[in-house]
Amino acid sequence: MNFRPYVSRRFLVAFTAMVILFVLLVSASVRLVHSEGQFSDDITEDMVWLASQGQYEAVRLADALAGYARGDVDRDGLQLRLDILVSRILILEQGEPRRLMEALGHSHDLDGYQHVLDLSAQTLEDLDPRDANRIAELRTGIFSLAQSLRDVSNAALLAKRDRDAQLRDLRRRTLFEILSTLVATMVTGLILAGVVVRDQRNMANAEAALERERQISKLHRAFISVVSHQFRTPLAIIDASAQRMMRRGALMRYEEISARAEKIRNACLRLTRLMESTLNAARLEEGEIGFTLRPCNLESLLQGVCESQPEQDQDRIRIELGDLPQWLQADTTLLEQAVQNLVSNALKYSPEGSTITIHAQRTGTEIEISVTDQGVGIPADEIGSLFQRFFRARTAQGIPGTGIGLNFVAQIMVLHRGFVDVKSAEGEGSTFTLRFPYRPTGSLASPLPHAVPQPAS
Amino acid sequence: MFKKKRWVTVRKLGPRIALAGLAALAPGWSAAYALDPLPPPQGTVILVVSGNIEVTNAGENAEFDREMLYALGMSQVETTTSWTDDTQVFEGVLARLVLDRVGASGTQLVATALNDFVAPVPMSDLQKYDVLLATIMNGKQMEISDKGPIWIVYPRNDNPELQDTKYNDRWVWQLRELRVE
Numbered sequence: 001m002n003f004r005p006y007v008s009r010r011f012l013v014a015f016t017a018m019v020i021l022f023v024l025l026v027s028a029s030v031r032l033v034h035s036e037g038q039f040s041d042d043i044t045e046d047m048v049w050l051a052s053q054g055q056y057e058a059v060r061l062a063d064a065l066a067g068y069a070r071g072d073v074d075r076d077g078l079q080l081r082l083d084i085l086v087s088r089i090l091i092l093e094q095g096e097p098r099r100l101m102e103a104l105g106h107s108h109d110l111d112g113y114q115h116v117l118d119l120s121a122q123t124l125e126d127l128d129p130r131d132a133n134r135i136a137e138l139r140t141g142i143f144s145l146a147q148s149l150r151d152v153s154n155a156a157l158l159a160k161r162d163r164d165a166q167l168r169d170l171r172r173r174t175l176f177e178i179l180s181t182l183v184a185t186m187v188t189g190l191i192l193a194g195v196v197v198r199d200q201r202n203m204a205n206a207e208a209a210l211e212r213e214r215q216i217s218k219l220h221r222a223f224i225s226v227v228s229h230q231f232r233t234p235l236a237i238i239d240a241s242a243q244r245m246m247r248r249g250a251l252m253r254y255e256e257i258s259a260r261a262e263k264i265r266n267a268c269l270r271l272t273r274l275m276e277s278t279l280n281a282a283r284l285e286e287g288e289i290g291f292t293l294r295p296c297n298l299e300s301l302l303q304g305v306c307e308s309q310p311e312q313d314q315d316r317i318r319i320e321l322g323d324l325p326q327w328l329q330a331d332t333t334l335l336e337q338a339v340q341n342l343v344s345n346a347l348k349y350s351p352e353g354s355t356i357t358i359h360a361q362r363t364g365t366e367i368e369i370s371v372t373d374q375g376v377g378i379p380a381d382e383i384g385s386l387f388q389r390f391f392r393a394r395t396a397q398g399i400p401g402t403g404i405g406l407n408f409v410a411q412i413m414v415l416h417r418g419f420v421d422v423k424s425a426e427g428e429g430s431t432f433t434l435r436f437p438y439r440p441t442g443s444l445a446s447p448l449p450h451a452v453p454q455p456a457s
Numbered sequence: 458m459f460k461k462k463r464w465v466t467v468r469k470l471g472p473r474i475a476l477a478g479l480a481a482l483a484p485g486w487s488a489a490y491a492l493d494p495l496p497p498p499q500g501t502v503i504l505v506v507s508g509n510i511e512v513t514n515a516g517e518n519a520e521f522d523r524e525m526l527y528a529l530g531m532s533q534v535e536t537t538t539s540w541t542d543d544t545q546v547f548e549g550v551l552a553r554l555v556l557d558r559v560g561a562s563g564t565q566l567v568a569t570a571l572n573d574f575v576a577p578v579p580m581s582d583l584q585k586y587d588v589l590l591a592t593i594m595n596g597k598q599m600e601i602s603d604k605g606p607i608w609i610v611y612p613r614n615d616n617p618e619l620q621d622t623k624y625n626d627r628w629v630w631q632l633r634e635l636r637v638e
Contacts, residue, residue: 046539046625053572053574057572080571080601082602083600083601083602084571084572084601084602084631086602086603087601087602087603087604087605087630087631090602090603090604091540091604094540094541094542095538095539095540095541095542096539096540096542097540
């Protein structure tokens, strides 16, 4: 399982694609900007203007010549018109305008223009307004110059249109390229996001699975610890009884043998129940607990719990029975586990010699079983967390325990559609009360003191 | 093409120019100087300033001959142009000095050329840049037959933003008249 999405192969592929597309996008954009700026300093479009201005000035010079012949225009006026025309032609002869003239294939016309201008300058020096022939000759030359400039302006316009079309094409292509790169970038980005999200989800799932495994493993260890601890007491009782019987041998009276055997049987019964409840608890963890309601004699169940405690502690336990039906329906094994848990907690967390009171009664439709001790108590702020698995109160520090018992008790009560009530004062003691609905039995018959043993399958 | 970049030098020529420079720096004194009456031109008039001006010498206009223009102080601008190759050296009077001299106030100049070409020139250009009313190009007095007598020149090498084509229209050559609006 890969927990680092940034090194996953899918991520790398998508990321590389993103980078490449981004580079493409930037390069296309740069090309677009460049194509925009390419002709920004260009005066190609001015060529139409420059040529038409030349043409206009040529026509004005020809016009001035006519005016000169009529006497409307003096020599200076004529000279001014010629000078302006000269300046117009001069512009076409240098720099970028000249290169554009060459590009348009009209550079050779410039010699012709110069010839006309030279001729005009010479003629103007001693031109008689009445010399109609020379004036007509000059005007013809100037008109041909104007005609040629008109052709130049025409060609420049066509060239400009051509170039504009090319430019538009180029721009359209680049824009299309940018658009497709953008779309591709977006798609790749989406894939990338998908990959990241999926990897994250996989990672979260894996982490959750791992955490679950950890919990289960912790639970199992806790169970083993609890169970092995609880097996020890009945085993010790059996061992002690067996030793005693071996030592006394034939000297032992029948009553004593019977009592000892009864103790051994009780211990065996307890072991059986322990095994069953262990298995039940394990199944409870897996969420497949077999909850079975059986007729239950609460009084003998409480007696049994009391007797299953270590012998030195049994005297500390006082059982008070209130108004209680003889039989009721419950999962005997689980209920016994619950009371057992509460009682052993009460013993464990209270000073030696102090009394533990088990009180059971029926109040209306509810059965109440409370276990009260005079022990260390539970800090008020921790009561809310008490039934969380593995939670142990501050006051429980230094006393062996797993933090699993009360959680188990709470789950048992949930199965009985009941709940656990806690009252506690730190340093004074605690009362845990099991409350669950009273379910009357149909049949009173029961072969065993307080429970029908179930095969532990 | 016109990408060659060189330093544009605006060289002050002679003490009168220094005076004019001072005038530009000291507004109060500048006003007094600007309000001096303008003598009538002695030689050929090469520039007419009209419109919203305070100082006139020919009806509602201020007319300048070459001498009067040069007396305002010559500056030099080295720059490329859109119509020629290489860097050209222009000499002439800073346009703002001429306008200060006639007490011009307005936002726009309408420049008219000898061939009746008309182009607007924002007044702000003249404050922001050393726009020259150039009369000499590469040491030679410009004649009508080559963009003379006056060519409006922007220092486009010194200020790259001036290389935008929109400024090309403002390079009016064969300048005849500036109308202040």
